[in-house]
Every structure is written in structure tokens, then in C-alpha cells.
Amino acid sequence: MRRTQRIRHAEELPEPRKARSGPIVPVLAFAGITVAVMQTLLVPVIKDLPVLLDTAPADATWVMTATLLAGAVSTPIMGRLGDLYGKRRMLLASLAVMVIGSLICASTDDLIVMITGRALQGFAMGAIPLGIGIMRDELPREKLGSAMALMSSSIGVGGGLALPVAALVAQHADWHALFLGSAGLGLLAMALTYTLVPEPPLRAPGSFDLIGALGLSLGLVLLLLPVTKGSDWGWTSAPTLGLLAASVVTLVLWGLFELRTPAPLVDLRTTARREVLLTNLASIMVGVAFYAVSLVLPQLLQLPTSTGYGLGQSMVVAGLCVAPLGVTMMFVAPLYARISARRGPKATLMLGMLVIAIGYGAGLGLLSAAWQTVLIAVVLGAGIGLAYSSLPALIIGAVDPSETGAANGLNTLMRSIGTSVSSAVIGMVLANTSVTMGSVEVPSMEGFRISFLIATGAVLVGLVLAAFLPSQRPSAHPVLLASSADAGPAPAAPAPAAPAATAGRTVRHDGAPSSAEPPPPGGTP
Template sequence: MTRTVTDPHTRRPGGGGIVPVLAFAGIVVAVMQTLLVPVIKDLPELLGTSPGNATWVMTSTLLAGAVATPIMGRLGDLYGKRRMLISSLAVMVVGSLIAGFTSELLVMIVGRALQGFAMGAIPLGIGLMRDELPLEKLGSAMALMSSSIGVGGGLALPVAALVAQHADWHALFFASAGLGVLSIVLTLLFVPESPMRAAGTFDYAGALGLSAGLVLFLLPITKGSDWGWTSGTTLGLFGAAAVVLLLWGAMELRIKAPLVDLRTTARPAVLFTNLASIMVGVAFYAVSLVLPQLLQLPASTGYGLGQSMVVAGLCVAPLGLTMMFTAPVYARLSAKYGPKVTLMIGLLVIAIGYGAGLGLMSAAWQTVVIAVVLGAGIGLAYSSLPALIIGAVPASETGAANGLNTLMRSIGTSVSSAVIGMVLANTADQVGGVAVPTMHGFRVSFLIATGAVLAGLVFAAFLPGRRAAAATAKPHLVASSEDAPVAAAGSAGGPADRAGFRGRVLSADGVPVARAKVTLIDRRGRQAGATLSSADGAYALAVPGEGAYVLAVTAADGYGPLASGASHPGGVRVLEVDLAVPGAEVLA
């Protein structure tokens, strides 16, 4: 799978408003997810239904988001990431308006499901950043986008609680719709469409199969505590999910343009990143479930902190805010040590936070400390995940690969919700006929989260180091023995007189790189041409015809290798493609 280059430069020299606008879109998505948290316990009364039915209002958003995330990522790769980002936000606005004008259960479920489609904005935003930003800005920008989920949740929780206490709860949906419209307008004004396109067509059968498998898998996870974990319905759905996903995987391996490239997903750099993502999702959601309940339990229990809904939201808000402030810290750590090490540092900080939390539950200020430490760790971990994925997949698969990674995080939060919900329910005390969570249940939940973090550390340890990743990330790019001779840049037969690629080989700082070998590789892995860059970094290569190619660069000492996908439409057109090679210290 390759990308089509239609712009003179593969990366734009500046970022302009791209980063804040895309980060704002991520925050809007988080607000959409969080806005009903303060009124969850009141939903049965507000909707005139049973508690079991009311949970579908939250479950529908989760299921729709899980289905939409990888699909929107793939659609963005094929038809334009900005276009799909705007589409995701537009569907969310429609869902918000539907939910805002109803108190009927079924209509509310439909509105909330449409809101869930906004989850695709996260991988689409990360993909746009990769395509549009210069390399020196990319790390911190992706970190900010990745942590925007926590930022939005942290900011939205106290605000939503305040609205729920003093206004009609439907105002939450209208506010969500307004934020969605604002995000769409800002995206149209400040975010250009990416020129990168993947080859192939959309895999409708794959999308249907993955959607069915995800729904069958996530449904019993979210409803298992209501149905019973050993009930026929729960076990039957898990079994059906396994069958459907296995059949889906077999089908995806056979088609030329799959929705998810499972061969790429099976690479260690991608596979272990996704497994670690599940564990980070478990750890992230555990604190979101425990701290608000601990803060709002009455002091008469002997361990509850007796705070209002708004104060509880303010105490948990530092979790998201700290995630935002770790973005520049992540960029510095990752530049020096790499995203693998940064991920492991983040996981260690999370483990410290949960370990300290076991003894810091007796005052509101202590929960703030827990939130800050966990926010720092989760921010570092979340920021590392898209960088690891992007470093392991071709540019044309950025949206789909990050969509799958975002899905893994969602699966982690779903598993966390189910497991910790079950623990809190099974350890609860009955007080006046009402089940009240116990301190023992809170501590067991923290221990489960710590175990998930330790499992994430094990998965992260299996990730390739930077030098190994650079050598193995694109095994399909190895040229055959039928090598073409190396020509000087701009020699006869180059793109000066027929179709091809030309541009400059540059360092990450924009300095021309002379005598770098630029090799043209066709889709069959054969070398179709090679040249050396001139003193000003210029190179030129002719193409034998239209199709997908890879431009592989091997530079002198001090620079790392680079492989960049490009697609040529044929004819006599010459495409400008600048190639930015990383410094050797980045691969150390």
C-alpha cells in the first residue's frame, strides 16, 4: 500500500493552526464521551426506564465508537483524512442534537450511537499530523493529540457535573453539538487536506465482518455483569465473536486491499504496541471509576470523603490536565531515548501512582496527588503509542493502523469497566438496601490496574529498539538482486526527459544531504532505478510506468535510512518528493 503525492512537498514547512485545531477536535470527542458520567446513576429516572435498559445509553456509544474507529481510519487513508474527520464530527453533531431533543430511551440510544462515530477523529487527527507537519514538530503534536482524550475528560467532568446540578441535563448535548460545529469550522479554516492516499478500494466485507465481531465481543463485556458471566447469552456471544473474528481474519489475509493489514499488524512493533495499549486503557479507566466514587461516598461510611459531584470532578480533573502538560516532556524524552523507552517510563510512573494510591485514600487532596501522578504516567504512555505505530507502518496505512490502536485502547477501557465494576459489586456492602462500594473493593481495583501496567511493561519490553525497528519495519522494501546501476542525479534518462520523481534529500533540520543513495523500488520489490544526490541534495529518478513505488534512502554516516512510499500516475508528469532522513542518534 502506498501514498499518492500530489503536493510539491511531502511535509509542510510549518504547522500553523493544525496542531491546536486537531487537538481541540480530540478534546471535543472526549467531552462527548464524558458528558453523561455525572448523571449515570440518574439515567433510569430521567429516561423512565430500568437501570439495565439505561446502560444501553453508554453501551451504544462504546459499540459505535469501536466499529467506527478502524473504519474511519481506513476511509481517511483512501479518500482524505480531513474529509473523514469532518464527517465524523458532523455525525456526532447530528447525534448530539437528536439526544438533546428527547427523553425517550430508544431515540436517546440512537443519538448516543451517532455520537460514538466521533471516536474516529483521534486516529484521523494523528494521521493528518504525520502527513502535514515537519518532523521536528511531529512528536509533541502527536503526544498532544493522543492525550487529548484525557484532557477533554478532565475538563468536561466538573463542567458537566455543574450543568447537571443547576440546569436541564439536555443542555449537555446541545453544548456537545456546539463544540462539534466549532471544531468543524476550525478544521475547514486551518487544516488542509492531506495529499496522501492509499491504493486500492474500501473493503466493505471486511468492515462488516469486523463490525460484527467487535459488537459480539464488546457486548458481553459491557453487559456481562447484568446477564451473568456464565450465562448462555454471555458465553454464546463470546463464542460467536471468536468464530466471526477468525473467519474475518482469514478473509482479510486473502484480499489485496484489506480493511486491516493483518501481516503488518503481526509485526512485533505493531503487535506488542497494541497489546500494551490494551493494558494502558485498563489502567486509565480504573482511576476514572474509583476516585469519583470514593470522593462522593458519604463520610458516615468511615472511608468516604463526602464531596459533592462538582468537587469530585475538580479533584479528578488534574488527571487530564497533567496528560496535556506531559506532551512536551514526551517529545524531549522520545527524541533522546525513543518512544519504546518513553512508554516504559510512563508505565512505571503509572505503577508508582497506583502503588501510592493504595495508601492515599483518606483525604481529597490525596486523590489530587494520585490523579497528577497517574496523569503524568498515562500521558507519557498514551503519547508513545501513535509514535510506535507510525514508525512501524507505511504512510498509506497511518489512519487504519492508528484506528486499530485506538480501538485497542477502547477495548482496554471496556475490559477495565467490566472487571472493576464486577469487583466493586462483589465487594460492596448493603446499607439500607443500597450496595455501597467498600475500601477493600477500591484497593483490589487499584491492584488489578497495577497488574495490567506490569503486563504492559512486559509487552513493551518485547518491542524492537529503534535501530532494530528501522531495519525491520518495512521488510517488503528489500530490493531483489536485479539491481539497476546507480546514476548521478539528473543524468540522462532521468525525469528531465520522462516521467519520474525528483526532489532533495534533507536532514531533519533541512540541511541538504549529498551523495545519499536514493533507490526506486517497484511494488514487486524489484529495484527500478537508483541515483546519488548532488551537493545540494537534489536527486532525480525516472519511473518505468504508472504505479506504486518506494523511495529508499541510504545516506552517509550520521544519518539513518529512510523508506517513503509514493505513487506515480504515469504520463510525462514529474512529481516533487523531498526526502527527510533521520539523524543516526535518533536510531541509537
């Protein structure tokens, strides 16, 4: 006999762990901000690294490059491990690796050891997609939008807030204190996560794709290494071109393998869906736009007034002027939730990109005073915050609940690729347009404005990509909770944001699985 399909209204579904949902959001957001701090922790002392580490300037840049490469590699891998073995468990592992890396860096002046520690610090970037996955599994629908927005924005929030604090520490204490502070933040994040964040019960089927992980890691390193070091090696040099060609071959072979393996690290068929593919491409453009302001404004603020355009501010003041970028990103999370509830995450992404374009456009003529840089940082922070907040909702609305960790890990990777490309391109522009002041070369105002134009162009490309995304709006209609292979057609939930439900799995109104109700007897697991 055909089993009866059960349909309930979303508001009738039991909310998982409602009593414990309160501390989840601030704890996970704090963990995300903590790992994001690693990206900009050394920016205030980057020009002094060759002296501090007794090495050549070209070699000192590896201290920054190692963190970037490790973060790019870890995000999709830790996301998949979280889907398979537990997101909270992998989040704690990421934070533990970051603490170990921080302690290593705090105890050394050796370049190789420092690079190793910085790579371990960067490995923790996988915590951000893991936190988004935990929120999706644990939070009630009405809290999910603003919570994911805050977690997604933590990359910018942590990076922005770290600049003035790191500058203050670097000016008044030994620079190793930066790493002791990051270790303390990591230990606090671990303690709060272990105590207050539950382990979601949802697991993805299959096993970990070790060959796929190694192949993706190799391909990403071969790609990002020449992108980040191309300005030092020369963009037409044999190492740069050779590594880029090797990355293309490696990633193509990796993709062919992933299409044939039964439990891939990245489901490329899902990734090729229009909504996932366009969201990831738009993420690259947002990453380009985000990093441009982080490269331009601190340099402009600290250049001496004798250049005719430099603002002559101290390292600390420059950090404080840029800090509103991260603070504004944090405060737009509730605004994102309201706009997205009415218009959907696609509209919010497009609005955010439009605000970014306006901010960079205004910046072309507002670079002559410190207060103007603060205004630019606020506008760009609002736009980037709205755009970043939209990305996890778009991804989650297009994939199965058991794939959220890996899918958001890949999306975070796309943002990292965007920031890497931005760093390489804008670094090249600033180097090629520099002017000589006395015995040194400094970036020119022309270079700053070209950088802003590049960021504006990137975000406009992202705006066009976002326009082709399918519209997604929340729906208050009933949702299908269970079905069976022998059941006939049933009225499907019309909420576009909900991914294809796995048969026999309880699904909440927002498309997230509910762990409070088991599958019906005899249902497909």
C-alpha cells in the same frame, strides 16, 4: 541505464505548508478533545438516567454502552476511509455525525432515540486517529512528536475535563444542556478544521473493504457487548457465553478473509509485525489502567463520610479532584517530545507505564483525603500521558505512510478494548465486594484497593510487553528519497523509526512523506 538514486539530508527537504502548520496542532487537538468529551459526558448523571429516561437501570446502561460500541467500530473504519479518500474529509464527516447525534439527544427523553443519538456521538471517536494521520502528513519533523503526543492524549484530556464541567451543568441546568453544549463544540471544531486544516494529498491505493468493515464491526459488537453487559446478564449466562463464542468465530473468519483480499481494511500481516503487535497489546494494558482511576476516584469522593472511608464531596468537587488527570496528560506532551527525541518512544512508553504503576501503588495507601486523590490523579495523568503519547509514534514508525490512518485507528481500538475490559472487570469487583449501608449497597474500600491492584498488574504486563519492542531513535543521517526496481543496493537510512519507504515517494527524515516533491521521472509510483 541504471537510474541514480538521490539522497538528501532531511534538513534540505521542503517542509509542507510551513506557513499553515501553526494552527493545525491546536485545531486538531481541540477536535480530539471534543469527541473524547462524549465518553464521559453523562458520567455525572449516570445514576439518575433510569428516572430521567423512565426506564429500568439495566436498560439505562445502554446509553453508555452504545457510545462505547460505536466508538470501537468507527476508529479502524474511519482511519481506512481517511487513508483512501482524505483524512480531513473524514474528520469533518465524523464531527458532523457527532453534532447530529448531540442534537438528537438534546431533543428527546425516549430511551431508544437517546441510544441512537449516543451511538452517533460515539462514532466520532474515529477523529483521533485521523488527526494523528493529518499531523504526520503535514507537520515538520521538529513539531511532530509533541503534536502527536497531544492528539493521542486528547482521549484522556477530554474525558478528564468533561467531568467537572458536565457535573456543574447537570447541577444547575436541565441535563439536555449537556448535549447542546457538545453540539456547539462539534460545530466549532468543524468550522476550525474546515478553515485552518489542509487536506493531505497522500492517498492509499486500493478500494474500501466493505465486507471487511462489516465483519470487523460484527465481531467487535459480539465481543464488547458481553464484556460491557456481562455483570448485568451474568458472566456464565447463555447470552454472555454465546456472544463471546460467536465473536471468536466471526473474528477468525474475518481474519481469514482479510488475509485473502487484495485491499484489506486492516493489513493483518503488518499488524503481526513485532513492533505493531506488541504496541497494540501494550495499548490494551494502558487502556485498562486509564479507566480504573476514572471508575474508582469519583465514587470514593462522593461516598458519604458515614461509610467510614467515603470523602463526602459533591459531584462538582469530585469532578474537580479528578480533572488534574486530564490536565496533566495535556501538559506532558512537550516533555514526551524531549524524552523521545533523546531516548526514543519505546523508552517513553516504558517510563510512562512505570509512573502509572507508582501512582496506583501509592494510591493503595493514599485514599483518605481529597487532596490525596488529586495527587494520585496528577501522577497517573503524567504516566498515562507519556504512555499514550508514545503509541502513535511507535505505530507510525512501523507502517507505510499511506497506512497511518488505519494503523492508528486500530491502535485506538485496542485502547477502547482495554477500557471496556477495565470497566467490566472493575465493575464486577466493586459489585462483588460491596457492603450494605442502610438500605443500599455501596462499593467497599476493599473493592477500591483490589481495583487499583488490577490496574497495577495490567500496567506491569504492559511494561514487560514494551520491553520487547525494538528500540527506535531519531537519526540525523541522510534518507533515501527515491529508488527504482532496477537500482542496485544503496546505503539505506539507518533511522529505525522510518517505515519501509515506498519506491518513488519522497520521505522526510521522520519517515513521513513530503508532498512538496513529485516522484522522479520514470520512477515507480
